[in-house]
Amino acid sequence: MKRRTIVVTAILLFAVMALVLGVSAQQPTTIKVGILHSLSGTMAISETTLKDTVLMMIDEQNKKGGLLGKKLEAVVVDPASNWPLFAEKASQLLEKDKVAVVFGCWTSVSRKSVLPVFEKDNGLLFYPVQYEGEESSKNVIYTGAAPNQQAIPAVDYLMKEVKVTRWVLEGTDYVYPQTTNKILQAYLKSKGVADADISVNYTPFGNADWQTRVAAIKKFGSAGKKTAVVSTINGDANVPFYKELANQKISAEQIPVIAFSVGEEELSGVDTKPLLGHMAAWNYFESISTPANKAFIDQWHAYIKNPKRTTNDPMEAHYIGFNLWVKAVTKANSTDVEKVLAALPGLETPNLTGGIAKLLPNHHITKPVYIGEVRADGQFNVVWKTATTVPGDAWSDFLPGSKDIDADWVTLKCGNYNKVTKKCSGQNYK
């Protein structure tokens, strides 16, 4: 009796599964778009916004009639700020949901965690955040800034316009600040800055007691030379850092701090009056007034139903990435990853600041670089920008190991081609 029940149940289950599979196989009426952003845990603060951005873009595309005559369907998963879970969710998206493209990741460690999955399953990932470079994968399109599109121009600005001659490189103790500071140190030395004029320091994640560090910066900065702090401090630790600067009366006029991870979203929870004049380097600011940006901000406010929400740089990166993908799919007339990847390099789409973003053979894009100073309302005054857009360089020219490496997915078909030994090591087309 019991055994029969089990058999019947099994048959029924099998039938249901076959039905479900059959139905989904019969009706490929939608194109699935994966969204891999943390919706809980420490990174939820930043990443939830990006999920909403992609949902908004999908919504808009569907209103225009979808893509290739099909509607777009979002598949949202929550990797919960847990790096191994990112890989698990990525393989779920690629193997089970069979998504055509994934928009996702924020931290470098989460990107490194999903990289093998995307390469194994031949998926397509659009990564929207500024990062440390030293990477170019066949399966990843990097729409955020490489170091030469953020860190290097920022230092150039300080050196030439603000006449800074003494540097504090202050960072949180993990891969992005460490790599960026290594590149910056090499760059500064190549410009003739002496070792004694560079101070590098790292603090733990979430560091709250900045008294000693700020006192040390004050001391380092009072040697009679113009000093600036290049900050790769990430996350929460920024707030007590800026508070301590204000308390010890270090104003941006004396020792300016330029940050690479502090944007409109991060400032929205902070009393910005003490931060006045401190700087950030990004490829986009909400305060840049162009028709495209105004339309984007209005669309965002309408979609999120809150006129107080800010926009920021990684959101623009997703905007560019999504439009690039739509163009590539239209051009290839297919959502097949190989065909889309072949169609992508060379495509151009307008960015939100009045320029054009072009996808380069190394899977990075061209971006303008802006330097903004914090205003009292938490927005930025743009005080400097590059004359033209800067092409993203995957492998820094200022690190000894990486300056001979080239990435080119069009002619060389290789993400790390050594120009000296003429060999492609690591991932390449086979």
Added chain:
Amino acid sequence: MMNIRKGGQWLFVLLLTIWGVRFAYAQSPADAELLSTLGELREASFPDKESIVERLTKSAHPSVRSVLTAFMEERLYYRNDDQKIVIVKSTEGDPPTLDLIDPLTLKEGGSAAVDSLTKIVTNNGLRRMLRTTIARFGLSSPDAAVRAQAVNDMLASLDEPTIALLQERLSVETDGKVRKAIATALALAELDSSEEAKQLAAISVLRGGISQNVRNKLADVADQTAPGGSAANGAVHKAASSAIRTIDRWRTFYSGIETLFFGLSLGSVLVLIAIGLAITFGVMGVINMAHGELMMLGAYTTYVVQTAMPNHIGISILVAIPAAFMVSGLAGILIERTIIRFLYGRPLETLLATFGVSLILQQLVRSIFSALNRSVITPAWMSGTLQLNEALSITYNRLYIVVFSLIVFAAIMLVLKRTRLGLDIRAVAQNRTMARAMGIRSEWVDAMTFGLGSGIAGVAGVALSQVTNVGPNLGQSYIIDSFMVVVFGGVGNLWGALIGGMSMGIVNKLLEPYSGAVLAKIFILIALILFIQVRPRGLFPQTGRSSENN
């Protein structure tokens, strides 16, 4: 929407009228010049703006100072419709319309919608320049503090007109402090003189100073006058070097005091977060993993109190202290009554259960306040620094926290030693059975003790809201530190928590300049582990009968 537009039109007409009326006055040539110079600001690049400011300074128009001050404070705008430069009274609180001031007459000139104005943007370099420029005006201010500040601002650019201005002021200045500041500034300028006597006189004036500016300048002079330098001069070199040595000695001394204070302030934060735990863990023996979240509740209470009284930020923090004590205390009593009391004597279960409570509390604030950090404003009386002298300054918020932690400590000691509740708590902690036999309601005392410890955690949260981020993860980042302090100080001993917290803070800050923040933490942890090997019961072990009970 229609209404707003209509209002806008009406406003526009009003503005035009005012504009027309203004034109009725005859403009003097100085006014016209000022207006045209100001007009150039609209299109100027940052270097152009600097030269415009220089020209403005030279013009003798009476309203230049106010215009420049407004420019520095980013209150200088131009109207989009008629391109006229205006000063905005204040942008405080993001009002939809801004009150305008006429830059020529400095009289009120109506108001305009935010959208109809464009701000004339400044950058750091420009603001620095404006500050030194405006300082020259400040030199004749009736307020001595403003004058002293003006002299300090002028140190950045000691050119000839500035020096002339300072000399002029010195002859009429009566305030001692300002005189001294001017004398220092003039001596700094004299150092560049080519006459040996003047240089030596300047050095002897500067000898008594300890500011970094003075030291840097003297070091430059010492380099230049060193044998083989660009202006070799033995006597001057010797005098400058000896002055530098004196200054360095004092600066080292003051930086030692500063480090000590940093240590005390870190220590007092540690003491604050550990006192509550010393009561729940130390006296009751309950391992409360939710202790950090009780602090978080206190910090959020501060935020709520501040949002409830936005016009009284200054006293909101004082209101928040009892409020946070009540909120966290009641939460603690609730936890004790519903969970912990069933788990006395089972440390492992208590640990797991309270860990669960901590997750629930975190998610609770995430649901209510969102995962984003909340910004708690530091009241004006708590921000800034107490400038003891040019080399030593102490930040007010840290100073208040040191004082506050000592007050909390004293209050707890009073409660434990001088009140009926304290007597009951000590009695139950020492010998529960005997205390019950004496008629003490031990269950009630347990709840009160736990509530007291939790309330103190809430009070610590108020202090933490001033030094760190108020977010759902606030508790997690402090829970380990607080356990470390209690274990180091000796379980069950409040004095242990005080001495333990303070000494850990000071050692940490002494190590940090040499090892960096990451290594300093590691060193402390290793030292603590070794210490526990030698003295398993901490600095001040509990003695007597209760120690066996634990």
